Amino acid sequence: MGMAEAILLTIATAATPLLIAALGELVVERSGVLNLGVEGMMIMGAVGGFAAASLTGNPWIGVLVAILFGAVTSLAFAFLTLSLAANQVATGLALTILGLGLSGLIGEPFVGQAGVKLSNISIPILTDLPLLGPLLFGQDPIFYMSIALVIGVAWFLFKTRFGLTLRSIGDNHVSAHALGIPVLRYRYLAVMFGGACAGLAGGHLSLVYTPQWVENMSAGRGWIALALVVFASWRPARVLAGAYLFGAVSIGQLHAQALGVGVPSQLLTALPYIATIVVLVLISQNVRTTLINTPAMLGRAFVPER
């Protein structure tokens, strides 16, 4: 495998967890809920996935448990912010801290254990094609899930009635409620979907990216995903672009260092963040488009009047 293929594969691996978590959060925010607990849900998914895979020896069970852990953690968030109308920012932050701590506790017996890796798929002729072969037909299953999610979320949000309703809740939950739409129920489902995605992203970390469990292994990726959603103007295609741009520059700067490029390494480390923000801001220049896509009810609690 040539260097170009290897680099592209490394980029895809780096971008996948960001993409999945960001897509989940996109759906949550489109429904008007601001979930700052993505990092906590991601790390819970990582520990759940690793623990389950390690105990059963089956990485697929790990994937399922990762999704489950993420969804259950988000259920706590949903209950507090939707049913009890607690402040979404504070609750999200609290859940991140809880997730980081709880995952450390759960994961303690698993530190230092050998990882169970979710192996890449292999299709007889297609995988061996030069350059595109391994990239398109030889990656891990979660990569393909991430691409399916991009298409699925875009289609769901913009081509189905369910998605339209969700977006309308995010834009004006009072009017939606007046129309008889069960606002809280939609938001519950959205938040749990977001949690499931964050959990899956975490599962990718501990089952594919670096098959091991170490405390705090998410290293802030949840926060990056959150930022990606905003800078992508809550649009799935732009989230895809942002995640891959971030991944590409992250890996690119490591290669630049290995090549001995004379730019200070601290600047190179900051480059992925700078590049992604700059590009996404530039393509969001149309103010009207940005306003149309911003969920107006983001972060505001909805208390149905009886």
Add this chain to the structure above:
Amino acid sequence: MKKLLIGLAGVAAMTLGMASAAVAADKTKVCFVYVGSKTDGGWTQAHDIGRQTLEAHFGDKVETAFIENVAEGPQATAVIERFARAKCDLIFTTSFGFMDPTLEVAAKFPDVKFEHATGYKNSANVTSYNSRFYEGRYIQGQIAAKTSAKGVAGYIASFPIPEVVQGINAFTLGAQSVNPDFKLKVVWVNSWFDAGKEADAAKALIDQGVDILTQHTDSTGPMQVAAERGIKAFGQASDMISAGPDTQLTAIIDTWGAYYIKRTQAVMDGTWETQSTWDGLVDGILEMAPYTNMPDDVKAMAEATEAAIISGELHPFTGPVNKQDGSVWLTDGEVAEDGVLLGLNFYVEGVDDQLPQ
């Protein structure tokens, strides 16, 4: 009557207070501030093993406490101060970035003793202690030059502080003592611990053609990638052989236990004084993991070098050595002074990188 009751209560409280103080005075309280988690498989885990060695040695005579994942910076000041207020007798702050916070708190608590790892500032009640990791790096460099077919190694570095630069330079000098044309590629991840990023750095280096990896970061990410890609690697701070049974050549293991016991004993005996400790292989503050996955002659060479360093025959930073820009640093036979090494901010010839300033 009321006065009598209050008086009795006061006496009772004082007695209890004195009793608990007496009990507390029997035990020496030793507290540890960790930058990472004690199960990181690397730097912090090694310190915690040192703490456990301390506990095992002194049994009931000490009480230890620790806090993990303390961020370097202002948060550290709050944590260290909390320990000082909690009547710790001896506080170990185990990361370079805790240097200024330690000094700040030490100034406010002159009766508490502080020990700061890998720093260079002392005061009346602050000692700095360090380990000559570069001795291990020199041995690693020699092994690398013997094991690598391509003559290029990859170095995953954290932050451009003197300790890291010492490691890079020592590794290079060790490699050059076997193969004068040996090259080193350095990638800075600007983090002590990020398994994913370290793994990415490892992949980038391997894709660029290195066939040996070493690291100055704390996770087993690079070892795992090396195992996957079938190249050899060196572990860091703890024995990482479980992450790479066929991959790890050796690792520098930080064995802080003996030092911790020595200093706690000094506090107990009342002989504790501020000092700057820079112990090496000979003092047992670091150890090399068993030499594995290499031919017998390479193993013999490594053991011989280790013995030479321990006996004092060999000092890794011995001239003739030039700086990266070609100017002379050490003349023939000249040994680098500790002061220069502690503030090292330049590369030796042969390192293929621009040192971030």
